[in-house]
Amino acid sequence: MGRIVTRLDAVRRRHLLVQLALAATGMVTLVLATLLMLGTVGFWRGQPPSALRWALLVMTLTVWLAGAVWFALVPLRRRLNYAQAARLVEEQLGGLRNGLINALQLSTDPHQASPAMVQKAIEETIRRCARAPLSEAVRLDALKRWSLGAAVVAAAAVGFVIFFGPQLSRGLAAVFRPGAYVPTAGTVKLLSIKPGDTTIFAGENLTVVAKVHNPQRRRLRAWVEIAGRDDGPPASASADRSTFSCALGKVEQSFKYAVHVGDSRFPAEKPYYTVSVLQRVEVEGLDLAYSYPAYTGLAEKEVLNAAGPIEAPLGTMVRVRLRLSAPVPGAVLETRSGRRLKMRPDSAGKSYATVLHVTCEDAYRVVLTDSVGRRLQQLPDTSAGIVSGGGELEGLYPIRPVPDAAPRIEFIEPNRDVSVPVGGKLLTRLRASDDYGLASVKFFLGRERQGQNNRPTQAADARMVHSFAEVRGKQAVELTYTVDIGNDCREGDVLVYYAAATDGRNLGRLGGPQRAESPIFKILIQDAAKVAAERAKRYEQLRRRLLAILEAQERQRVNTEIAARKHSDMVQVRRTGRQIVAGQQAIKTDMLDVxxxxxFTPEMLTVQQALALLANNEAALAITQARVVAGLSETAERTKACAALAGTQEKIIQSLQTLLAILPSLQREAAEAKKPSAGEDVPPEAREKLTALKTQLERFIEEQRKIIEASERLTKKAVDDFTPEDEKLLKDLQLAQDKWEKFLNEKFTDFSKLAQQDFSKPSLLKELISVKTDVTMAKDALKKKATEIATAIEDNGIENAKTLTANIEKWLPDEPDRIKWN
Incomplete structure (x- = not known):
């Protein structure tokens, strides 16, 4: 009997599986069919009625529930038992008659009359069922029919999705979300739409622009639907029919709109786009409050109605406050570097503020936003194309950090290497400054040692010997420090010194204190006599350079007189003018070279500065004026041009004479020689030399008169009419002037040495060199056979010699002079 039960179990399982498959197929068919029917709602123009949507939803849920009961719950509750399975097999398979059911019943009957006969009947049934396909008693015909139906419905659903997918989606959304907006569906694909949802100020122009995918360039009708109106303005298409625009003009109040392109409506996911209109907001002012870094010592500053650009020291905190005529939902400060700072409103919403840190070169703008953060307006406003400069061209105010320059420090005196004897002292004077205040200034001194490759390691060998505590917080100071050359130094030693300044900058990661060092100078330990000899040599070199420049200028002064008074041909004037140009250029070059x-030593700085001014002013002007002479075309213009040039040349000559005259007094001050007290007599040696000079000047005056008389005889003849005797006389006159020039040069040298001992005034030296200048110029004029010019210069030389003689007499009174001459 066990084998029959096993085979009946197989029939029961097959029957259950078929019933489940039928239920699934039926439910699929039902659901797909229902969805297809609901999808047709997507073709409804506009929004389907809410009542219809709710009714369809209820009906759909009811049908699905009934289907679930019908296809699944009922069959599952009617599962076959063994007797039912036996009856099913006997009904579907012939030849078994009632054998299976009888066998099952007899096997379970406890009151069997003849167990042997029952067993024999069961065995007969087993024999008959042995070859019968009991499982085939469960038929698949119904399953096949439902499967075919499900396949047809599924195919219809696929086709619906392919061809009417948007409508299907819209219909399902309408039914299953009966209270929500139903997205629209169309064949036109939207790429972008502007402005979409937006917030603008009243009176602004608004244009709606929609871009769609239209590669075939189909003719599409487009228009803008305004909520609450029956019709709307049309939109114009671009040449490629992919962009549609509609100008709505100035907008004064909020409204909602949608855009229709072809059979599509946008927005698809909601009823309308919203344009929120705010009353126009005017910027009443932009205020900037500066809080500077503490180390700068700068007081806080507030700038009301600021222009916008920020310029402040690095590390400054700037409070940016925007004042408006009406409230706005929000404001944000944006920087070019990517920072976005939300600004805090005041209680009325008409003022917004935030703090901006100046950390680098940057730019910023203030953006007014609506409640969801959309941009409404910005400052600076570039919409009108009017900007005030700089970064505002790109709609940004520039942020310029003012660099804090490093401290500046330099030695005023001496600002070069110097020589000092053992036991001597060197007074140094230095200047230090900083934009916001110094923190420290230190003086470093040490012996010079030789590093690798015999290179001095100057800075490393110096140590700090003095710190100037009084500089803290000051922006500019002048300090002095005396270096004592102790007896532990030996001749030939070299000391190095420099100074260092530090400022008070303290900005953390933005930068700490800055340090600056002066150039490094050397002190050569030398014998005092050698130092004095070196100084005297330098002064003598400078005197010779200045004398050479003076003599060159004297020659060009003579050339100017020749061009003005002697030449009768303009060709000669221009030729001489070109010579003067070349000569003046050489003079300027020599001056600048010096x-x-x-x-120059520190005490010579006056000479250096005066010579630089002379080269860049009068010497440069003389070149320009000489070019005018060299380019003259008419005789009438000669006098004025030459007079202007001569005046400039005279200034150059007088300036050079003054510089030569003051050199000895500068040398005396540098040597720090003893100065005479008031009323001190002229020493005998000086008195003797001054007396001899006076006598020789009187003889010079007499000889100059004779030379003038001889020159005047020559001026009455033309140069071409000179006889051999006249040529000999001219030569003799040149030799006489040459002799006096050499004499005066010697006396100027001797007289300079006297001046170094304060036995004379610089004015006497200048008078002496003026006489020498007249002689040199007269000699040059005679060489060029310009005797009338030489005569005028010789007259001037006599007058200068008389003046000098008279002044010398003041130094040689009969009684000792008790008045000190400064």
């Missing part, structure tokens, strides 16, 4: 390359 300024740039001569080793």
């Amino acid at each position: 300024v740039d390359h001569f080793p």
Whole structure:
């Protein structure tokens, strides 16, 4: 009997599986069919009625519930037992008659009359069922029919999705979300739409622009639907029919709109776009409050109605406050570097503020936003194309951090390497400054040692010997420090010194204190006599350079007189003018060479500065005026041009004479020689030399008169009419002037040495060199056979010699002079 039960179990399982498959297929068919029917709602123009949507939802849920009961719950509750399975097999398979059911019943009957006969009947049934396909008693015909139906419905659903997917989606959304907006569906694909949802100020122009995918360039009708109106303005298409625009003009109140393109409506996911209109907001002012870093010592500053650009020291905190005529939902400060700072409103919403840190070169703008953060307006406002400069061209105010320059420190005196004897002292004077205040200034001194490759390691060998505590917080100071050359130094030693300044900058990661060092100078330990000899040598070199420049200028002064008074042919005037140009250029070059390359000592700085001014002013002007002479075309213009040039040349000559005259007094001050007290007599040696000079000047005056008389005889003849005797006389006159020039040069040198001992005034030296200048110029004029010019210069030389003689007499009174001459 066990084998029959096993085979009946197989029939029961097959029957259950078929019933489940039928239920699934039926439910699929039902659901798909229902969805297809609901999808047709998507073709409804506009929004389907709410009542219809609710009714369809209820009906759909009811149908699905009934289907679930019908296809699944009922069959599952009617599962076959063994007797039912036996009856099913006997009904579907022939030849078994009632054998299976009888066998099942007899096997379970406890009151069997003849167990042997029952067993024999069961065995007969088993024999008959042995070859019968009991499982085939469960038929698949119904399952096949439902499967075919499900396949047809599924195919219809796929086709619906392919061809009417948007409508299907819209219909399902309408039914299953009966209270929500039903997205619209169309064949036009939207790429972008502007402005979409937006917030603007009243009176602004608004244009709606929609871009769609239209590669075939189909003719599409487009228009803008305004909520609450029956019709709307049309939109114009671009040439490629992919962009549609509609100008709505100035907008004064809020409204809602949608855009229709072809059979599509946008927005698809909601009823309308919203344009919120705010009353126009005017910017009443932009205020900037500066809080500077503490180390700068700058007081806080507030700028009301500021222009916008920020310029402040690095590390400054700037409070930016925007004042408006009406409230706005929000404001944000944006920087070019990517910072976005939300601004805090006041209680009325008409003022917004935030704090901006100046950390680098940047730019910023203030953006007014609506309640969801959309941009409404910005400052600076570039919509009108009017900007005030700089970064505002790109709609940004510039932020310029003012750099804090490092401290500046330099030695005023001496600002070069110097020589000092053992036991001597060197007074140094230095200047230090900083934009916001110094923190420290230190003086470093040490012996010079030789590093690798015999290179001095100057800075490393110096140590701090003095700190100037009084500089803290000051922006500019002048300090002095005396270096004592102790007896532990030996001749030939070299000391190095420099100074260092530090400011008070303290900005953390933005930068700490800055340090600056002066150039490093050397002190050569030398014998005092050698130092004095070196100084005297330098002064003598400078005197010779200045004398050479003076003599060159004297020659060009003579050339100017020749061009003005002697030449009758303009060709000769222009030729001489070109010579003067070349000569004046050489003079200026020599002056600048002395300024740039001569080793001036601190006490010589006056000479260096005066010579630099002379080169860049009068000497440069003389070149320009000489070019005018060299380019003259008419005789009438000669006098004025030459007179202007001569005046400039005279200024140059007088300036050079003054510089030569003051050199000895500068040398005396540098040597720090003893100065005479009031009423001190002229020493005998000086008195003797001054007396001899006076006598020789009187003889010079007499000889100059004779030379003038001889020159006047020559001026009455033309140069071409000179006889051999006249040529000999001219030669003799040149030799006489040459002799006196050499004499005066010697006396100027001797007289300079006297001046170094304060036995004379610089004015006497200048008078002496003026006499020498007249002689040199007269000699040059005679060489060029310009005797009438030489005569005038010789007259001037006599007058200068008389003046000098009279002044010398003041130094040689019969009684000792008790008045000190400064």
